[in-house]
Amino acid sequence: MTRYQERMDEHRRYARELVSGGQDEALEKALDMIRNADRIVIGGGAGLSACGGLNYMSLEVLKKEFPALARRGYHTLWEALWDDRRTKQQKIGMMAAEVLWACYDFPVIRAYQDLLRMVEDKDYFVLTSNIDRQFHKAGFEEERIFEPQCSASDLQCQTPCCRDIWDGESVWRKIAANMDRETYACREEDIPRCDRCHAPAVQNMRGIKSFIPDKVMWNRIEFEQYIKEASDLRTVFLELGAGFNSPGVIRHPFQRLAYRYPKAALIRMNQEFPKVPEKIKDRSVEIAGDIGEALAQMRRLYERK
Numbered sequence: 001m002t003r004y005q006e007r008m009d010e011h012r013r014y015a016r017e018l019v020s021g022g023q024d025e026a027l028e029k030a031l032d033m034i035r036n037a038d039r040i041v042i043g044g045g046a047g048l049s050a051c052g053g054l055n056y057m058s059l060e061v062l063k064k065e066f067p068a069l070a071r072r073g074y075h076t077l078w079e080a081l082w083d084d085r086r087t088k089q090q091k092i093g094m095m096a097a098e099v100l101w102a103c104y105d106f107p108v109i110r111a112y113q114d115l116l117r118m119v120e121d122k123d124y125f126v127l128t129s130n131i132d133r134q135f136h137k138a139g140f141e142e143e144r145i146f147e148p149q150c151s152a153s154d155l156q157c158q159t160p161c162c163r164d165i166w167d168g169e170s171v172w173r174k175i176a177a178n179m180d181r182e183t184y185a186c187r188e189e190d191i192p193r194c195d196r197c198h199a200p201a202v203q204n205m206r207g208i209k210s211f212i213p214d215k216v217m218w219n220r221i222e223f224e225q226y227i228k229e230a231s232d233l234r235t236v237f238l239e240l241g242a243g244f245n246s247p248g249v250i251r252h253p254f255q256r257l258a259y260r261y262p263k264a265a266l267i268r269m270n271q272e273f274p275k276v277p278e279k280i281k282d283r284s285v286e287i288a289g290d291i292g293e294a295l296a297q298m299r300r301l302y303e304r305k
Contacts, residue, residue, distance in 0.1 A: 008244070011273045015288035018274060023287055023294070030267045030285045031118070031298050037265075038233035039226070040119055041257075043250035044128035044135060047241020047271055051292035052109030054102060054132055056081075065101055068182050069094075092191055093184035095203070096175035102132045103153040104169055111292040112138035114299040115240070125226045129242070129249045146223040147216050149249065150205035157194035158202045160210045168192065171201075227257070235264045241291055243273045255280060269294055 001009075018026075034040060046056065055061045056078040063070045066077060074080040081094055112134045126135050126145045131152035135145050155168040171192045179186040192201035202208060204215060237258050242250040258266035259280050266284040268274050274286040287294050 008273075011275055014275050015270070015272050018286060018288040023289065026285050026287050027294060027298050028301065030269075030287060031301055033236050033265050033267060033285065034118055034122070034238070035302075036234060037122065037236040039230045039235045040122050040124040041227065041230065041235060041237050041254070042115070042119070042124055042126045042128075043237065043239040043242050043254050044126060044130055045240060045242030045250055046130060046245065047243060048111060048291055049109060049130055049132050049134055050241065051271070051290055052111050052134075054106055054109065054134070066097065068184065071182070087185060089179075089185040089188065089191075090183060093175060093179040093186040096172040096179070096186065097184065099153050099168070099172050099203075100176055104172075106132065106134075108137040109134055109292075111295045112140075114292075114295040116140055117299050118295075118302050119238075125223060127223065127250060129246060143219060143222070146219055148206070148213075148220070149216065150203065150207075151215050152203050152205055154204040154215065155192055155201040156204045156210070156212050157197060158200045158208075158210055159194070159197065160212060161194060161197040161199065163212050163214060164194075164196065165204050165212055165215050166195075168201075168203075230264070231261050233263060235261055237264060237266045239266065239268045239270075241270060243270060258283065 050057070053061060057076045059070070059075050062074060062077050066080070069077070069080045074083070077098065081098060086094070116138050124144060126140055128135060128145065128147055129149045131150055133153075136142065151165070153168055153172070154165050155171065156165050175186045175190045178190055193199065194201050202210070204212060206213070206216070237254040239250060239254045242254075244251070255266060255277055258264045259277075264283065266276060266280060267287070268276050268284065269287040269291050271289060271291060274288040276284040276286055
């Protein structure tokens with residue numbers, strides 16, 4: 001076992017101890033922080049959507065939503081989407097199935113609605129690494145959602161020959177309607193292409209060399225100014241489901257800012273990794289277990305008062 005694996009196991013043991021000891025007091029404290037905050041910076045990670053069924057790491061979800069992939073021997077959707085043995089047609093077919101499921105067809109998750117109920121009258125801003133647009137579906141204000149990672153449902157030219165970004169729903173639906181239901185291989189003629197130069201079209205996702213950031217970075221300046229102005233306010237960094245897959249987006253910045261800002265507090269809600277650094281423990285709340293259940297309980301407490 002590597003040192004990294006040992007650390008992850010330590011985090012999981014810590015989370016189980018928190019749950020076994022009961023978390024009513026922690027939930028009350030977190031709610032009081034939210035009530036008394038001047039500003040709330042919400043960090044939405046994969047764990048927030050996973051609690052409502054949008055779980056890329058679940059065999060149960062794979063069997064329910066993508067049974068053909070489970071029959072092919074995959075254990076999670078994440079494993080299938082990163083399988084180097086797939087053909088180009090299979091990659092695009094799986095991509096279409098994933099985007100339709102996550103971005104278009106999955107209903108709004110209650111955890112997002114419960115969260116909105118508690119912050120809708122507060123001064124908030126959302127930072128999310130998720131591709132599923134759940135914050136939008138739940139009714140969070142568009143201008144208060146910063147999504148720097150990608151707009152996975154949208155397409156752009158791979159070259160790129162231009163800076164056009166277009167909604168890919170009709171393209172993804174055509175691919176999914178005509179692909180092989182067992183292998184997920186799409187038809188060659190359905191592979192998306194740029195309308196201008198006819199080069200292959202790709203998802204508008206950070207990480208590719210040709211990434212066009214215009215759509216996802218449109219309110220970057222506003223978000224950065226919001227964070228800067230929060231330094232002297234009672235700011236709550238509310239981190240939901242941000243683990244160690246990409247901790248540099250939400251997890252690490254939130255705990256660093258909570259440390260730097262003297263009036264700030266951190267609420268970390270994470271099923272397996274709720275632990276915060278010792279140096280900010282006195283200004284933090286750690287909540288483990290099911291995020292959806294925790295937010296539902298917090299909403300009930302919120303509406304009683």
